[in-house]
Amino acid sequence: MSDLTKLGCRGLWKVFGEDAERFLRANPDPAPGAFRANGLIAAVRSADLDIHVGEIFVIMGLSGSGKSTLVRCLSRLIEPTAGELLFEGRDLLKATQAEMIDIRRYSFGMVFQHFALLPHLSVLENVEFPLDIQGQDAAHRRERALEVIELVGLKGRENYYPRELSGGQQQRVGIARSLAVEPEVWFLDEPFSALDPLIRREMQDEFLRLQAMLKKTIVFITHDFDEAIRLADRIAIMKDGAIIQVDTPQDLVLAPADDYVSEFTRHIPRDKVLTVGAVMHKGAPAGRKSRRANGAAEPIAASARIAEIAERVVDADAPIPVADAEGAIVGSIDRTAIIDVLVGRGQVK
């Protein structure tokens, strides 16, 4: 486990059913069919994850894939059946109830799919709630609550009750509430799934804006692959309780681990995922000749997405040089490469 890892798990299992623990101890590596035969359901199968400091880690899977159970195991809302759960190198499964309460009070925050706002409290009181539970005094928690309410753009609505707000606004309250305690790990369980598509997009932008500011370590659950691609630094794909692949969005598209993953990636607008670096011709363009032909063509950054630069490359008559982060020319990109990406043709390198 590297120093970068904030939260992780090793061989984490969640098996529902009677005597699940004994069954796992007797069969450390059971065959997938063995559970049903014993009247058990394996919701999470031997999950290994390393979630790095400051990254948005998305767990993606369809309903029933176990993603919700996995995130609840990571926060120990559900007791895992076997394995290790590591938070800053310490096994949380060995923590006592009182220690868990402390960790949840000060280090974890969570946003829920259906907002989970307390109906009898106003926006302000809802946001203050976790601080109140910590035992902070009234003046202090009010100041902090007003601060985060402003941060999520709900200033002026402090005295409203949840039922007086729209879905999007309610989720802003949920976000403010989870941020009030300044958590180190921020769990978001399908936070935007209950919102309609336009609001969802707006909230995703809002979320990225907040993360750019706050740099939290984030575990984000979604069933929507587009959302995962849009938000994630890295994505874990789950199927039937097992994690199939953990990679950056680009690597998932470029090298899907199996047919299941490639089925997801097939309909993804590749130009929005792939970077120039992934499709360019490697190596500096041949000699001075081509450079002259391009005139003084401004190089394109290797980390740029295809969609951002497609128009410029297609309009250009000759390949455009590609520069890495330091500005050194590492390759070039031409019209054909862009068209290949757009129509999904050919193998990307």
Next chain:
Amino acid sequence: MSAVTPVPADRLSRFSLSPTAGAWVALLGVTMLLSHFSRDLAKALDMRWAIRFPSGWKVPMADWVSAAMKWLVEEATFGLFTFTQMTRFIAWLIERPYELALAALSSGWVQGFGADAVQWLPPLSWIAVTVSLALLGHYVRDWKLAALAGGAFLYLAVFGQWDSAMVTLASIAIAVPLGVAGGLALGITAFRHRWLERLIMPVLDLMQTIPIFAYLVPILFLFGFGPVAALIATIIYAMPPMVRITTLSLRGVDPEIVDFGTMAGCTRRQMMWRVLIPSARPGLMVGVNQVIMLSLNMVIIASMIGAGGLGFDVLASLRRLDIGAGLEAGIAIVVLAIALDRLSQGLAKRRPDHHAAQASGNLLRRHPRAAIAAAIVLATFALGRFIPAVQTYPEALAITTGPFWAGMVEWLNVNLFDTLEAIKTALLTWFLLPIKRFLLGIPWPWGILLCALAGWHFGRWKLALLCATLAAFIAVNGLWAKAMTTVYLCGASVIIATAIGVPLGIWAALSERAGKVIGVFIDTLQTLPSFVYLIPVVMLFRVGDFTAMIAVVLYALAPAVRYAAHGVRMIDRQLIEAGIVSGCTPRQLLTRIRLPLALPEILLGLNQTIMLALSMLVITALVGTRDLGQEVYIALTKADTGRGIVAGLSVAFIAIIADRLISASARAARKRYGFVGEHG
């Protein structure tokens, strides 16, 4: 299509019966014959024991219970203190707050006893109570509710019922908080510990089916005659729904909210009091409303073991057949019930909005209504010392309606006697008596066998065993004939209630306007305490089976209507549309689609109707039925614990047999239609 079209199976079945149905019809025929000729048959075969349960075979269960009770009171001890000391302590605990409430509302604070008593602080004036309740109505909802609450209390004052009403209100004011707190505590414990829930729930089931009278007897035995015993009986009666609702609403809290509570780092106590209970508030408030209504329902019955107030007035006038006074006090109970019901319902539905939350300023500005109420209490207190009319409503201005009601009854009896008598006689001869003769004629061994067969049909050997055992319990205690009278009265009332209620319910579901009117009618019927039904019916038909039946029908009508309406309303709109598209006439829509689909709900309604009918039947013992209710009532007057409990259990067992059989058949109907799950 082939040339020879087979007759569809369902067409056939309309003309011929399925084998099971045939068997049931045959069984009914045999039973009718047996019932008719049982006396002659028994004589011929020398089997008189089958007709009349031999007293030599009787199990002295009642004596055992009485002996156990005696032991409990005289000898039982917990080591440090005796059982009697414990009951006295409980009584003391309840008595203190009751005396306080009584002083505040009715008697004032008094020093000394008897003729030397000096009232050194008067109770709250009638103006103060009325205005406070109106302000509460405004706080809870709006001016309309304020007018209703204020009007109700004004009515009590103007119509001369104030003193009794305040005694009743004082006991409600103690019984409700205690019932709610006890129910909440038990409900929370049951929520936390599944095993406890499994222990409590069957007890609650039994408590709700045992007639209230049955546990009045042991309470009388343990706590003596007086307001405290009455309060304890009221609390025991009103608490079970609160326990159930508490567990249900806590369990119904959105699991995400529970997860949020955990993630916020709540301790167990914070989770319960800061997250679960506030989130479950709407459900819990329904429970509070239930406790209030049940406490009011108990008002008259509780007066049998020493509660004063309106209930006592009703009971006393019912005993001396003073219809006018009884009805006056009865109406006062209804008025009180309506006011408290609407107030508590308003409180349950009350949801603050952000405008309310923004109010700020000093105490006075934040709680304007409380400030006004306090001011009026003080002002009327000061004024009342000089002007007595401010303190107590002047008697000279009170209006009494007693003579009016008495006159009306007389008029009705003079002018409608023949008509009413004809209706009564016709129903008795052609409907009630044949059922009575049929049921009472059935030899008890055959009756037990029938119960077992019905159990076998719906639930195989487990249900058969249950039904047979419960029926046998009634027989071996020598209560078979009385139980059959109960079954007959209950059965006849349920048939009539269903015949009226189901069509009403269907009508209410199909027509919006009818639905509204019927809804109000049913709501009113349910708000009335059960005794109130008895008064006008006794007025018109005097005492007897017929009177009992009418009162039971009125009381038990509500669920038949409600469930039928709900059953029809919840039918999937698409199914109706499918029917219309297939060219159904409205009549066909009703008989082919709506009724069959609403059947499971209607059966559940029937179940509730039976339960309510049984609970009312015991009360009608007061008007001279000769059933188990009378047995319980006699036990109460003689303070015979064993007899009361055994008879009470017998009523409960009849209820349980009916409940299990009907639930099993409703379940079968649901399964047939593929609605699984709901309503257990």
